[in-house]
Amino acid sequence: MxxxxxxxxxxxxxxxxxxxxxxxxxxxxxxxxxxxxxxxxxxxxxxxxxxxxxxxxxxxxxxxxxxxxxxxxxxxxxxxxxxxxxxxxLLPADPVLRARVRAVAQAIACDIHPVNNLRILNYLKNELAAPDDVRNAWYRHWVAEGFAALEQQLAASAGQHCFGDSITLADACLLPQVFNAQRFQVDMAAFPLLSRLAANLEALPAFADAHPSRQADAT
Ligand SMILES: N[C@@H](CCC(=O)N[C@@H](CS)C(=O)NCC(=O)O)C(=O)O
Structure with a gap:
């Protein structure tokens, strides 16, 4: 930096x-x-x-x-x-491609991630008395449903990255969500394309340096 x-x-x-x-x-x-x-x-x-x-x-x-x-x-x-x-x-100039990149970013940030956020999981635990296995099932269900759609959607656009070989906002959203999914033991074998894209991204310095394990507050 x-x-x-x-x-x-x-x-x-x-x-x-x-x-x-x-x-x-x-x-x-x-x-x-x-x-x-x-x-x-x-x-x-x-x-x-x-x-x-x-x-x-x-x-x-x-x-x-x-x-x-x-x-x-x-x-x-x-x-x-x-x-x-x-x-x-991070967003391409072409309006159609731009909208498609935003659609993937928003599918992750607005649809998959919010239902699995800490405050939601805490609410399930503290207010609804949902045990760990129920909360984990909840988490995995919503990630798997969202990832299944992305796996299909990205098949049409992916190269090395979500959209061809250029990095976009979609990639900046995908890798963190895959990291989260792995943390909650989502079976990534069901998502070979997302797994390949995540592996490609992880190898890039800008992504590797942003990894949770590389942050000063990592415990
Ligand atoms: N839509 C927001 C989501 C932010 C968000 O949910 N952040 C989480 C961490 S990933 C958080 O602060 N959670 C605290 C909590 O749930 O109490 C964004 O994209 O910035």
């Missing part, structure tokens, strides 16, 4: 947060330096007054970019594309 010393750019995140992981990938791909401010989800720091002042939703990530404070990982990634047009672009 070349200009790390001089930046007023701070990513509030958590090493295992797949939404923060997306933004780390985007920042790395673009070569934009940033410092990280860890917000521990296991210590519920996302609910602290300090963090709620940054994001009243109580969700990571949030990005402070100079005077600008932004939330929502996809909005942040699109902002980075637009504010730093001379960097690698």
């Amino acid at each position: 070349a200009d790390a010393a001089n930046v007023g750019r701070t990513l509030y995140g958590y090493f295992r947060s797949s939404a923060a992981y997306r933004v780390r990938i985007a920042l790395n791909l673009k070569g934009l330096a940033y410092r990280q401010a860890p917000v521990s989800l296991v210590k519920a720091e996302q609910r602290s007054a300090d963090f709620l002042a940054l994001n009243p939703q109580g969700l990571v990530p949030a990005l402070q970019d100079g005077e600008v404070l932004l939330t929502q990982s996809l909005a942040i990634c699109e902002y980075l594309d637009e504010a730093y047009p001379d960097t690698v672009q």
Whole structure:
């Protein structure tokens, strides 16, 4: 991260947060330096007054970019594309391809991920008394359903990456979701294309450096 010393750019995140992981990938791909401010989800720091002042939703990530404070990982990634047009672009210029890339990114970020978020799993456990095996079944069900659709959808567009051989926002969303799925023992053998795409992405430095295990707050 070349200009790390001089930046007023701070990513509030958590090493295992797949939404923060997306933004780390985007920042790395673009070569934009940033410092990280860890917000521990296991210590519920996302609910602290300090963090709620940054994001009243109580969700990571949030990005402070100079005077600008932004939330929502996809909005942040699109902002980075637009504010730093001379960097690698995550969304293609062609409007149809752009819409298709957004569709995959949103399938992950808006459909698969939200139903499996920590607060949902905690609600199942604490309010609905769902035991671990029920919560795990819940998690795996929604991931498997979403991945099955993506496996089919991406068959038409994939090369080395989700859309041909260029990296897009879809790839920045896919790898973190696959990481999450593996953490919850989803059977990835059912998704050979997604597994291949994830393996290709993992090998790239911008993605490898964003991996949860490489973050300072990893425990
Ligand atoms: N749509 C949001 C989702 C953010 C989100 O759900 N973040 C999770 C971590 S991946 C979180 O902060 N969870 C805290 C909680 O559930 O209490 C985004 O893409 O930024």
